Amino acid sequence: MEQKNLILGFDFGEKYSQFCCYDRGTHTAVSIPVKEGEEAVEFPTAIAKKRNEETWKTGPDAEKSAHAENGIWLDNLYEICMGSRICQIENRDYTPGEVLGTFLREALKMIGIERPDQQIQAMMITTGHLTRPFVENVREAYKIIGLPRGRAYLQEHDESFYCHVLNQKPELWSRKVGLFFLKDEEASFSELSISRKTKPATVTVKRGPKAALSIEPMERDRDFCHLMGEAMGNEIYSSVFLVSEEFDLAWADNSLRQLKKNQRRIFGGTNLFAQGACFSAREKVEERRLKGYLFLGNDLVRYNIGMEMTINGSPAYYALIAAGVNWYEAEKECELILDGTEELEFVVSSMESGKRNRYTMKLDGLPKRPPKTTRIRLRLEYDSPVTCQITAEDLGFGDMFPASHKIWHETMGEV
Structure with missing residues (x-):
């Protein structure tokens, strides 16, 4: 792959990861094989390192190479990158962001992208759950591969599900849409619904029940049937998606028959989240197909935060955080001058009700x-x-009133 202006989605899974690339000719998100001429698109979320060298490798053959060359095989990469603990490899300390950046760099090389900074127009990483350490690690990783903030994005699986669904034919999301995610011996259910009572229309993804699945095929089928009954009942769904890191439904005879009731359209595979991330990246930098919809995800900040102050001699409201953005994108830094007060007062207003608190x-x-x-x-x-972390630092006022650099910190929850 030697194209430029690439738009990529990357699903960072616990065990397996994969890329999708936006095809401007067909307006679809296409999975990228890990080897040219082969069909496999997933590769282990792991990386190999050659001993005593800064030589790294990822992909389907990396583990074999690591063992053959007595190298180091990091197969707990997901766990490392979700946290903030320093990773020590051969007596050298690596931050989780460095490890993730190295993994991304080698994974991009694997699919033929040698110069991400020159070849990638936008990239969206998606994963099941976001933590503050992971957000920071992703930012560091993007810096390592040379992608600035305006071309490098991040979102949870729920939002990728939304972006995937609303880029399909409208008849597939005219009513509710179901999603079953199978991971190891567990299955979980999510439901996407659209309210068209407002403009823009609002879209929500509600997480439903989950269940343990037996390893014995017939019992596994029964377990899954029971979960489907609990999750969906006799509700009408336009479509239902089945997603798994290792997609194999040979055991699901009765389950699939039950799923197809009420003329539901059924789709299965491993690449839904990667495709959704790809569509979302396209939405950020090119045409905005979803501008008539607002995704009310679980990551959304629902409060505006600002301050009343004097600006250029006149009283004014100064916005700090705008509601309607994901929490990991909500940040603000500024400087202000105190006028005879020893406290900071914030105006906090609800996005939904408009109610104001101080x-x-x-x-x-x-x-x-x-x-x-x-x-x-x-x-x-x-x-x-x-929860919003607020930090204030005393900078004084020039040489006449030197800075003490005293720091105050508070956590503001819902008010």
């Missing part, structure tokens, strides 16, 4: 100075959809 952060121990001679650096950053 939140006060006291700056205990702030050095005593005349009004308008204290400069504060303020930083707000969400670490979940409902």
